[in-house]
Amino acid sequence: MPRYAYDLVLTGGRVIDPQNDIDAVLDLGIKDGHITAVSEGISGEKAREIIDLEGDLVFPGVxxxxxxxxxxxxxxxxxxxxxxxxxxxxxxxxxxxxxxxxxxxxxxxxxxxxxxxxxxxxxxxxxxxxxxxxxxxxxxxxxxxxxxxxxxxxxxxxxxxxxxxxxxxxxxxxxxxxxxxxxxxxxxxxxxxxxxxxxxxxxxxxxxxxxxxxxxxxxxxxxxxxxxxxxxxxxxxxxxxxxxxxxxxxxxxxxxxxxxxxxxxxxxxxxxxxxxxxxxxxxxxxxxxxxxxxxxxxxxxxxxxxxxxxxxxxxxxxxxxxxxxxxxxxxxxxxxxxxxxxxxxxxxxxxxxxxxxxxxxxxxxxxxxxxxxxxxxxxxxxxxxxxFGLKQKGHLGEGADADVTVIDPDVGLTRMTIAGGRPIMLDGVILGCGGTVITTAEGAPAVQEAGFSSLVAEAEQGRLYR
Ligand SMILES: [Zn+2]
Known part of the structure; x- marks a missing residue:
């Protein structure tokens, strides 16, 4: 089996990522649920799957x-x-x-x-x-x-x-x-x-x-x-x-x-x-x-x-x-x-x-x-x-969670929703299942005991506020 550098590559969309000051047509490389590359011309040969987003807007997941x-x-x-x-x-x-x-x-x-x-x-x-x-x-x-x-x-x-x-x-x-x-x-x-x-x-x-x-x-x-x-x-x-x-x-x-x-x-x-x-x-x-x-x-x-x-x-x-x-x-x-x-x-x-x-x-x-x-x-x-202290979310920088919202600018509506590197909605069809629970360090054991994966919000100076 070939080894791929990326599980998924999103090519040709206009990436809007204010946190990283990006507004440009770029490709996104995704591996193991994270963004691992943001650049022009990521080679398709390195990807298990490629989605062409030419003409679309690529937002960090809403x-x-x-x-x-x-x-x-x-x-x-x-x-x-x-x-x-x-x-x-x-x-x-x-x-x-x-x-x-x-x-x-x-x-x-x-x-x-x-x-x-x-x-x-x-x-x-x-x-x-x-x-x-x-x-x-x-x-x-x-x-x-x-x-x-x-x-x-x-x-x-x-x-x-x-x-x-x-x-x-x-x-x-x-x-x-x-x-x-x-x-x-x-x-x-x-x-x-x-x-x-x-x-x-x-x-x-x-x-x-x-x-x-x-x-x-x-x-x-x-x-x-x-x-x-x-x-x-x-x-x-x-x-x-x-x-x-x-x-x-x-x-x-x-x-x-x-x-x-x-x-x-x-x-x-x-x-x-x-x-x-x-x-x-x-x-x-x-x-x-x-x-x-x-x-x-x-x-x-x-x-x-x-x-x-x-x-x-x-x-x-x-x-x-x-x-x-x-x-x-x-x-x-x-x-x-x-x-x-x-x-x-x-x-x-x-x-x-x-x-x-x-x-x-x-x-x-x-x-x-x-x-x-x-x-x-x-x-x-x-x-x-x-x-909410979610440092891995809200942007598309390298290392961020691969959450992406693809918007068709002509009609102003969402065309695709990608969560953790996986498409969960495509053209109105829901594809995802399960999910992750956002909790605090105190609550994580209870969430895991209930059988859910958890994401601990990172408090600034002990507080969940900016
Ligand atoms: Zn309400």
């Missing part, structure tokens, strides 16, 4: 910094692989839920999960010892960090602040869907950040989504949010998404939606924030329930939507078309006085939520002139890899 693929949402793996995602972080799954789904439905990507602090804790305020114990437990089970689901299931400011402190003390990644019992998932939740954060650090989830015009106009709200995030640049990382629909829960108890976000959506359009109001909103085509159909999640509304929602006793994921295009555009493109992006990354908050539009709408922003290709690759890949 790192989606905010998705939902756990808790019965495993269909999200196929949906994200179809749009170029090679690495992602689930924003709110226990490790049991996450690993069960990933083992069953993984398609070859590298995925971590943040432990959700949500409804159970919000019904009663937990004493400090319990919070610290919760953080330790989450890390030991293999969670990459924790997420406070405040906007949906608010905690008091005191408890919220204690969780942020407890996570920071342990160097545990902490993400926050803004909002407490005193504010909400809107601009007042943004205004509350400095008080809750103190000297700590955190990840502000979906920076665009607090600017739907609930208090001021979307234009004023997004400007205020950008100013505050810029001021807190040293302490905060953030992503934003480009989708029009949101993601929330349709679940109701005692005649009311459990999620405060769902209540907001109803109030915004003049519906009563009750179960009856929600039924009417679905019947009218404003509320959409999500169901799996044909290997993906689709939105259903109107009479059929109401029927499905009632069959499930209201316990369904939902979406409303509430995002302001002005806010999503500004969050994706705004820069500070130094010319740096205020919001670090473009995410989707998608996965099983059918709004995995980061590449598609990111390419539209490039065509519009709002981002360069290098800036887009930075926001889709380099910056989010850095956010």
């Amino acid at each position: 790192v989606d910094s905010h998705v939902h693929v756990g808790r019965g949402r495993g269909v999200g793996y196929r949906m994200t692989a179809a749009v170029g995602v090679t690495t992602m972080v689930d924003f709110g799954s226990t490790m049991d839920d996450f690993l069960a789904g990933f083992g069953e439905r993984g398609v070859g990507q590298t995925v971590g999960a943040l432990y959700p602090i949500n409804r159970e804790l919000s019904d009663r305020d937990a004493p400090q010892g319990e919070i610290a114990g919760l953080v330790d437990e989450a890390l030991a089970e293999g969670s990459l960090g924790i997420k406070i689901v405040g906007g949906h299931y608010p905690l008091t400011p005191e408890t919220t602040s204690e969780i942020i402190s407890a996570a920071n003390e342990r160097g545990c990644y902490i993400a926050f869907h803004l909002g407490t019992t005193e504010t909400g998932s809107h601009i007042e939740g943004v205004r509350e950040i400095p008080e809750l954060l103190g000297d700590n650090r955190m990840h502000v989830a979906h920076a665009n989504s607090y600017c739907r015009g609930m208090v001021e106009s979307p234009a004023e709200e997004i400007l205020e949010t950008m100013q505050l995030l810029d001021r807190l640049d040293e302490q905060v990382v953030a992503e934003s998404y480009l989708g029009t629909i949101n993601g929330t829960s349709g679940s109701c108890s005692d005649g009311k939606p459990d999620s405060h976000v769902t209540r907001n959506c109803l109030t915004m359009r003049g519906y009563s924030p009750t179960q009856d109001g929600l039924r009417q909103a679905i019947a009218d085509g404003y509320g959409n329930v999500r169901v799996e159909y044909g290997g993906r999640m689709v939105l259903v509304t109107g009479t059929e939507g109401v029927k499905l929602w009632e069959e499930k006793d209201t316990d369904m994921s939902m979406s409303f078309p509430v995002n302001s295009p002005q806010a999503t555009f500004t969050a994706a493109t705004a820069k500070n006085e130094e010319g740096e992006f205020i919001v670090d990354a473009i995410s989707t908050d998608g996965g099983a939520n059918p709004r995995n539009v980061a590449v598609e709408r990111g390419m539209a922003l490039v065509r519009y002139g709002a981002l360069t290709l290098s800036e887009l690759a930075d926001k889709l890949s380099a910056a989010p890899a850095d956010m």
